[in-house]
Amino acid sequence: MARVFITGSSEGLGLLAGQIIQEEGHAVTLHARNDARAADARAALPGCQAVAVGDVSTLSGMRAVAEQANALGTFDAVIHNVGIGYQERRRDETPDGVERVFAVNVLAPYVLTALMHRPRRLVYLSSGMHRGGTPSLDDPQWTTRRWNGAEAYADSKLWDIVLAFAVARRWPDARSNALEPGWVPTRMGGAGAPDDLTEGAVTQAWLAVSDDPAANVTGESFFHRKRRSPHPATRDPALQDGLLAHCAALSGVTLPPMT
Numbered sequence: 104m105a106r107v108f109i110t111g112s113s114e115g116l117g118l119l120a121g122q123i124i125q126e127e128g129h130a131v132t133l134h135a136r137n138d139a140r141a142a143d144a145r146a147a148l149p150g151c152q153a154v155a156v157g158d159v160s161t162l163s164g165m166r167a168v169a170e171q172a173n174a175l176g177t178f179d180a181v182i183h184n185v186g187i188g189y190q191e192r193r194r195d196e197t198p199d200g201v202e203r204v205f206a207v208n209v210l211a212p213y214v215l216t217a218l219m220h221r222p223r224r225l226v227y228l229s230s231g232m233h234r235g236g237t238p239s240l241d242d243p244q245w246t247t248r249r250w251n252g253a254e255a256y257a258d259s260k261l262w263d264i265v266l267a268f269a270v271a272r273r274w275p276d277a278r279s280n281a282l283e284p285g286w287v288p289t290r291m292g293g294a295g296a297p298d299d300l301t302e303g304a305v306t307q308a309w310l311a312v313s314d315d316p317a318a319n320v321t322g323e324s325f326f327h328r329k330r331r332s333p334h335p336a337t338r339d340p341a342l343q344d345g346l347l348a349h350c351a352a353l354s355g356v357t358l359p360p361m362t
């Protein structure tokens with residue numbers, strides 16, 4: 104039995120992945136932004152081991168979630184599923200001065216990766232939209248570019264793959280992978296989304312717990328349990344190191360080296 108932690112899992116793909124993983128006999132810890140949403144998560148998955156609580160748009164919320172997770176021990180797998188977007192009308196900053204889409208979609212997975220006891224498997228949620236992202240650290244906080252919510256989301260999902268691959272390089276003993284779930288009808292995806300909802304959650308569950316040799320790799324990106332080539336820039340070690348340095352500068356948290 105594996106112990107799996109899933110961020111942003113009070114509803115949507117994270118909750119669905121939790122349901123799939125629990126049905127397969129594993130222990131699932133969910134994560135919600137506040138106590139009310141934690142109660143919703145518990146009601147939706149009554150057998151879950153625990154629900155960590157914290158708004159991961161803020162650094163204090165990220166730290167609080169990492170502390171709660173660490174108090175529960177070391178997880179076998181962590182699924183970095185939390186996400187917002189993809190069409191915010193205006194640029195918004197968190198109380199820490201970080202552009203909000205970047206804070207939730209990129210900085211939160213970075214900080215949780217760095218602060219949580221290291222799992223054997225790490226799974227990062229990207230999107231097919233990452234292919235339209237800009238692989239440049241010239242203006243990751245959208246301070247000089249004219250705001251475009253869809254592009255900011257696409258950038259954040261590109262950074263999620265860059266982060267997964269950076270972690271794979273940094274921690275070769277772990278399995279760190281990314282995936283595209285398809286465009287599926289969650290609150291984010293919208294009721295008219297064309298792809299299969301369950302299929303959208305299966306790959307994150309599979310990467311987290313399956314013994315299938317195809318899932319036991321590192322530094323890869325997937326779509327529906329098959330490898331799918333990501334934007335080529337995600338393989339660039341300089342871009343990976345640049346993202347880690349940017350996240351470290353924003354958060355004051357450094358990704359530990361392999362020990």
Ligand SMILES: NC(=O)c1ccc[n+]([C@@H]2O[C@H](COP(=O)([O-])OP(=O)(O)OC[C@H]3O[C@@H](n4cnc5c(N)ncnc54)[C@H](OP(=O)(O)O)[C@@H]3O)[C@@H](O)[C@H]2O)c1
Pocket residue numbers: 110111112113114115116117134135136140157158159160183184185186187207228229230231283284285286287288289290291292293296
């Ligand atoms: N749906 C799609 O078509 C699609 C396509 C490609 C990629 N993805 C990716 O899949 C992942 C899950 O998306 P989804 O469609 O399941 O989205 P969703 O239905 O909107 O669910 C998002 C989850 O994240 C939580 N969350 C958001 N901001 C948070 C914060 N600051 N602190 C704590 N929790 C927070 C939400 O909690 P609340 O309910 O309290 O807000 C909710 O539980 C995301 O990374 C997304 O980018 C989705």
